[in-house]
Amino acid sequence: MFKSAVFNLQEATPDQVKEFLNSFDTVLSDCDGVLWINNNAIPGSPEAMNYFRKLGKRIFYVTNNSTKIRSDFAVKAQELGFIAEPEEILSTAYLVAHYLKGIGFTKKVYLVGSNGIGDELKAVGIRHFGVGPDQVKPDFKSMSPSDMDPEVGAVVVGFDEHISYPKFMKAASYLANEDCLFVATNTDERFPKSSSIIIPGTGTLVRAVETCSERKALVLGKPNDYVRKFLESFGLDPARTLMIGDRCNTDIEFGVRCGFQTLLVMTGVTSAKDLEKIRNDKTPPLPDVVLPKLGDILNLTSS
Amino acid sequence: MFKSAVFNLQEATPDQVKEFLNSFDTVLSDCDGVLWINNNAIPGSPEAMNYFRKLGKRIFYVTNNSTKIRSDFAVKAQELGFIAEPEEILSTAYLVAHYLKGIGFTKKVYLVGSNGIGDELKAVGIRHFGVGPDQVKPDFKSMSPSDMDPEVGAVVVGFDEHISYPKFMKAASYLANEDCLFVATNTDERFPKSSSIIIPGTGTLVRAVETCSERKALVLGKPNDYVRKFLESFGLDPARTLMIGDRCNTDIEFGVRCGFQTLLVMTGVTSAKDLEKIRNDKTPPLPDVVLPKLGDILNLTSS
Numbered sequence: 001m002f003k004s005a006v007f008n009l010q011e012a013t014p015d016q017v018k019e020f021l022n023s024f025d026t027v028l029s030d031c032d033g034v035l036w037i038n039n040n041a042i043p044g045s046p047e048a049m050n051y052f053r054k055l056g057k058r059i060f061y062v063t064n065n066s067t068k069i070r071s072d073f074a075v076k077a078q079e080l081g082f083i084a085e086p087e088e089i090l091s092t093a094y095l096v097a098h099y100l101k102g103i104g105f106t107k108k109v110y111l112v113g114s115n116g117i118g119d120e121l122k123a124v125g126i127r128h129f130g131v132g133p134d135q136v137k138p139d140f141k142s143m144s145p146s147d148m149d150p151e152v153g154a155v156v157v158g159f160d161e162h163i164s165y166p167k168f169m170k171a172a173s174y175l176a177n178e179d180c181l182f183v184a185t186n187t188d189e190r191f192p193k194s195s196s197i198i199i200p201g202t203g204t205l206v207r208a209v210e211t212c213s214e215r216k217a218l219v220l221g222k223p224n225d226y227v228r229k230f231l232e233s234f235g236l237d238p239a240r241t242l243m244i245g246d247r248c249n250t251d252i253e254f255g256v257r258c259g260f261q262t263l264l265v266m267t268g269v270t271s272a273k274d275l276e277k278i279r280n281d282k283t284p285p286l287p288d289v290v291l292p293k294l295g296d297i298l299n300l301t302s303s
Numbered sequence: 304m305f306k307s308a309v310f311n312l313q314e315a316t317p318d319q320v321k322e323f324l325n326s327f328d329t330v331l332s333d334c335d336g337v338l339w340i341n342n343n344a345i346p347g348s349p350e351a352m353n354y355f356r357k358l359g360k361r362i363f364y365v366t367n368n369s370t371k372i373r374s375d376f377a378v379k380a381q382e383l384g385f386i387a388e389p390e391e392i393l394s395t396a397y398l399v400a401h402y403l404k405g406i407g408f409t410k411k412v413y414l415v416g417s418n419g420i421g422d423e424l425k426a427v428g429i430r431h432f433g434v435g436p437d438q439v440k441p442d443f444k445s446m447s448p449s450d451m452d453p454e455v456g457a458v459v460v461g462f463d464e465h466i467s468y469p470k471f472m473k474a475a476s477y478l479a480n481e482d483c484l485f486v487a488t489n490t491d492e493r494f495p496k497s498s499s500i501i502i503p504g505t506g507t508l509v510r511a512v513e514t515c516s517e518r519k520a521l522v523l524g525k526p527n528d529y530v531r532k533f534l535e536s537f538g539l540d541p542a543r544t545l546m547i548g549d550r551c552n553t554d555i556e557f558g559v560r561c562g563f564q565t566l567l568v569m570t571g572v573t574s575a576k577d578l579e580k581i582r583n584d585k586t587p588p589l590p591d592v593v594l595p596k597l598g599d600i601l602n603l604t605s606s
Contacts, residue, residue, distance in 0.1 A: 038444070140464055141341070145499045161443055163471075165464045165503070172493070172501035189514050190475070196448045198475035200468070200515035208511035211492050212503035 007289045009263075009300060017300045020289070024242040024261055027052045028090075028227070031063040031073075033192035033246035033268020034294055036080055042267050044295010046081030051298060059088055060231070062243075064186035064221040064250065066093040066158035066202065067116040069123070090230070092185030092221040093117040096156055097124045098230065099183065099220055107153025110174050112167050112205060117158045117185070128156075136166040148173060154181035157209050157217060159202045168212055175213035182213065186221030188250055192268040222254035223284075244294065246270060249284040256285040264290045310592045312566075312603060320603045323592070327545040327564055330355045331393075331534075333525075334366040334376075336495035336549035336571020337597055339383055345570050347598010349384030354601060362391055363534070365546075367489035367524035367553065369396040369461035369505065370419040372426070393533070395488030395524040396420040399459055400427045401533065402486065402523055410456025413477050415470050415508060420461045420488070431459075439469040451476060457484035460512050460520060462505045471515055478516035485516065489524030491553055495571040525557035526587075547597065549573060552587040559588040567593045 009017065027049070029035060035045045053059050061077060061084060068076070070089040077084035093113075097120035100109070109128035111117055121128045129149070136143045143166065155171045174180050188201035206217055220226045222245075228238065238259035245251020246268025255262035264287035266272060278286060291297060312320065330352070332338060338348045356362050364380060364387060371379070373392040380387035396416075400423035403412070412431035414420060424431045432452070439446045446469065458474045477483050491504035509520055523529045525548075531541065541562035548554020549571025558565035567590035569575060581589060594600060 140502070143500050148499070161468045163466070163468050165466050168466075168503045168507055169501060172503055173499065176499060176501055189517055196451070196476065196479060197446055198472060198479055198515060199443070200471045200475055200511075204471055204511045204515040207514045208503075208507045211510045212501060212507040214492055 009289045009291050010296060012300065014300075017297075021055065021301070024057065024240050026058045026060070026231075026236060026241040028060045028062045028231075028241060028243045028255075028260070029294075030222070030243075030245040030247070030251045030268075031061055031077075032065060034244055034251075034265055035061075035077070035082065037192055037267070039076075039080075041080040041082075042293060042295070044293060044298060048294045048297050050081075050083050051301070053083055059084075060090050061088055062090045062222065062227055064092050064188050064202070065116075066091065066096070066185040066221075067114045068093065069116055069119045070094050072116075090227055091116070092158065093120045095220045095226060095230065096158070096183055096185060097121050097126065099226065100124070100126055100154065100181075105154060105181070108149060108151040109154045109156050110149070110152045110170060111156050111158075112160050112163065112171055112209065113156060113158030113185070114160060117156060121156075127151075130167070130170070131162075133162045134164055134166045134170070136169070140165055140169055143169060152180065154183060155209070155213075156183045156185075157202070157206050158185040160205060163205055163208075168208060171209045172212040175209070175215055182209075182215050182217045184209075184217035184219045184221075186250070187219055188221075188247070190269065192246060222250040223257060225254070225257050227254070228258040228260075245287075248274070248278050248287065252287045253284045255287075262287040262289070265292070265294045266290065267293045312592045312594050313599060315603065317603075320600075324358065324604070327360065327543050329361045329363070329534075329539060329544040331363045331365045331530075331544060331546045331558075331563070332597075333546075333548040333550070333554045333571075334364055334380075335368060337547055337554075337568050338364075338380070338385065340495055340571070342379075342383075344383040344385075345596060345598070347596060347601060351597045351600050353384075353386050354604070356386055362387075363393050364391055365393045365525065365530055367395050367491050367505070368419075369394065369399070369488040369524075370417045371396065372419055372422045373397050375419075393530055394419070395461065396423045398523045398529060398533065399461070399486055399488060400424050400429065402529065403427070403429055403457065403484075408457060408484070411452060411454040412457045412459050413452070413455045413473060414459050414461075415463050415466065415474055415512065416459060416461030416488070417463060420459060424459075430454075433470070433473070434465075436465045437467050437469045437473070439472070443468055443472055446472060455483065457486060458512070458516075459486045459488075460505070460509050461488040463508060466508055466511075471511060474512045475515040478512070478518050485512075485518050485520045487512075487520035487522045487524075489553070490522055491524075491550070493572065495549060525553040526560060528557070528560050530557070531561040531563075548590075551577070551581050551590065555590045556587045558590075565590040565592070568595070568597050569593065570596045
């Protein structure tokens with residue numbers, strides 16, 4: 001429904017809202033910028049997600065964030081007022097581990113990332129190293145081929161606040177071996193803003209490693225459709241699935257690629273001004289429907 | 304001459320070599336990968352450059368390396384056996400300072416780079432900060448708008464072995480102001496190889512900052528033609544200028560863009576295999592002539 005143009009749900013009639021709510025069985029929601037920003041729930045989001053659950057929808061939290069394991073994400077969601085189980089969390093840290101295990105990977109991972117990915121890898125029995133600060137002493141010029149671990153068979157790049165020149169050097173050097181896999185969690189340029197300080201996203205690090213390795217990463221997070229393939233094995237019906245997000249170039253593009261319905265909320269990265277620009281540029285895809293914030297849906301259903 | 308296809312100078316007749324040597328008055332040579340690798344001269348390169356000088360050619364050392372000031376580059380060249388004066392060194396550190404001074408820049412530079420750029424900026428009276436390790440304590444999430452210096456009017460990105468997440472964050476946050484200039488020394492993906500260890504080049508950092516700032520840098524180094532504009536004010540005749548390099552996508556592309564003759568040597572980044580690929584892909588541009596190493600020209604002239 002509402003396929004002809006971006007539709008502000010607030011302008012829908014009560015019947016249209018009811019029809020919309022009946023049009024999906026599964027809700028996939030992005031987290032940062034839709035449900036919360038940093039450690040604060042966006043007002044109304046917990047109630048809206050819990051309302052979907054009450055209506056009998058299956059819920060999945062689909063996040064490109066790779067800094068936490070699934071159980072920690074579930075705890076964070078619960079503390080902010082969301083009903084959430086670890087099995088409902090599809091974080092990129094989990095997806096990386098699931099992907100590598102799925103292809104029968106048995107070598108070591110050089111990980112440019114955090115313990116979120118490290119712990120998920122460990123949970124499926126995949127060895128890894130690289131988390132935390134790295135220093136090549138006395139300086140990067142002293143690094144030699146004997147410093148490289150010959151057992152490494154994949155470089156994984158996720159969010160890493162300890163990114164450094166030696167890490168770029170090691171990642172590029174492992175990737176010089178064509179048999180070494182190159183997997184990235186996501187390519188988000190930035191995190192949703194909470195002030196004039198820009199928080200660079202994992203895409204900043206992925207583009208850097210792609211540049212010095214002269215290779216392209218396999219990206220498992222949105223807008224890549226790996227999540228759809230993953231969920232289809234659990235019986236997901238794309239046509240009766242709603243993807244909720246705050247970014248047209250990840251969440252909405254992901255939803256459109258996967259054949260889902262899409263809802264954009266304006267509490268994160270994509271602003272009303274951006275949406276206007278996207279409408280003119282015709283790229284990335286536009287959402288089916290928009291809402292100022294996710295919680296607004298509750299006002300529409302009670303009216 | 305030799306315009307129809309890539310010509311191996313070693314296959315030229317003595318008359319053709321003589322004609323080639325008479326076809327240019329000015330020699331621009333890249334440094335890393337052509338004249339030296341790390342701190343070792345490539346055998347024959349000092350003698351070849353000094354031979355050009357003896358023939359009365361004007362010599363310029365054109366390097367995308369931004370880690371040294373001009374006088375230090377000249378000392379390095381001299382120690383490796385090259386005749387060289389600081390005024391003949393066109394390094395990107397110098398070009399950044401020359402560019403900013405030329406446009407009347409009076410604000411502060413946030414510098415993701417090394418003392419090479421810092422000292423060149425200082426020499427022209429431009430204030431800067433950012434060189435060396437950076438730590439936002441206790442972590443990046445604690446950085447606030449009050450940590451930003453309102454006097455910053457440009458972000459300059461060069462080679463920085465102390466690159467870190469806080470540096471990306473600061474660069475992107477300054478660049479969120481559209482009036483803030485974004486200048487990069489160069490976009491080289493890697494340094495020339497001396498082992499299986501890949502040494503990421505400045506392009507790795509520039510692409511990262513471009514990603515998180517969602518802006519494109521003004522790049523002053525090769526293949527940008529800023530060097531040609533700079534030299535034309537000194538009376539350079541492009542048609543009688545030879546550009547020597549080891550990389551098709553910087554040195555040779557730069558030479559072709561500027562209307563120079565071009566000579567590729569195989570002692571650095573671009574390999575014979577790469578050259579074959581470039582010949583098929585038709586991008587980046589091919590050189591007019593090739594030599595296995597620069598010093599080989601001496602054998603051709605004495606034969």
